[in-house]
Amino acid sequence: MNQDNHQRHWRIESRRTVYRGFYQIDEINFNHQRFDGASSGSVNRELFVRGNVVGLLPYDPATDSVALIEQFRIGAMNQQPDPWLTEIIAGMIDTDESPAEVAIREAYEEAGISLDSVELISHYLASPGASTEEVFVFYAETDLSGVSGLHGLADEDEDIQVGIYPAEQVFSMLKSRQIKNALSIVAVQWLKLKRAGLS
Template sequence: MDSSSNKGLNNQFTCDDVDVLSKKSLYHGFFNMTKITFRHQLFNGGWSEIIERELFERGHAVALLPYDPIVDKVVLIEQIRVGALESTSPWQYEIVAGMIDKGQSSEQVAIREANEEAGIVVSRLQKISHFYPSSGGCSEQLDVFVGCVDTSTAKGIHGLEDEGEDIRVHVVARKDAYALVTNGRIENAASIIALQWLELNVSGLRTQWNMK
């Protein structure tokens, strides 16, 4: 039987089927770059040729979609992003996000970043997803949450000065926020995933949070 027809997918290989020959640090700064030399088991048997890849290491992160189920609105933030400098506008609409510091859980980071970037308090959290944004060359993993907030407290300019943050807060109706996804105004992957999830699950979420 063709394995591609299987409804349940199970990986044939694990980390034990990769032979890492060397790791060399190429750059150490705000982010790190490592050159990895390795070989791996092949689907048809045997081993691959030796492969060299540069790996971008930026740690792991958390993204949070702040949602107010009472008024059916979300909180979006706007800030400049160096990766989008060649876009029409490098100021991107996103959801709250931040890097996981040593010793902190994803949930703690989500709550911390909501306060730092939008000045809001999260009363409930629900996990949406866990994913690699670009596993072909980056080790970063991202946990995505939706959090229950009071959008009446979301306003103003936020961010940490010592980290060069200048973040504007926007309160947007859920339907209008989703329209920003469908028309391409929101280009950030975690934000797209979270808003699509909310659009599909808003009824169940509101029931779970005891909202009609």
């Protein structure tokens, strides 16, 4: 932990894009001030460059229930029983919209849920040792009656199924690892604390 008031020094020596497809990878050479005051010397790393992400947990206080979605995730191909994950609503910020505006739009695109406003739970760096991605986690209280079915945008190859779950079941799903991704874990744990009056 830095308890000094002076600014610590770091510098990008060179940066080049080595891959650009659905995502981008840059190779970066940099140096930074060490804790002992010396220079680190030149350090080489690959950096996964992608847009920031929002997540949204819709909750119905009248029925104590939560909307979750299920979809295929290629990054979960080694998971058991299969790569279909149960998650909260999420999407990339790839427009000039604010994170809150993206969360509201994604709620409709991925689950057919219309919202006027959302509450920011937290935001964090997903994997700062290798990625630029920052995640914004939102919460919304809304009427979930009638929310069901298949959703997603065809031009983004989305195939999403939405379901409504009692909150206690969602907490059990978290404990049994039926909910596996960090974004959803953060949101569900926050809801558990909120219901217990601890947040």
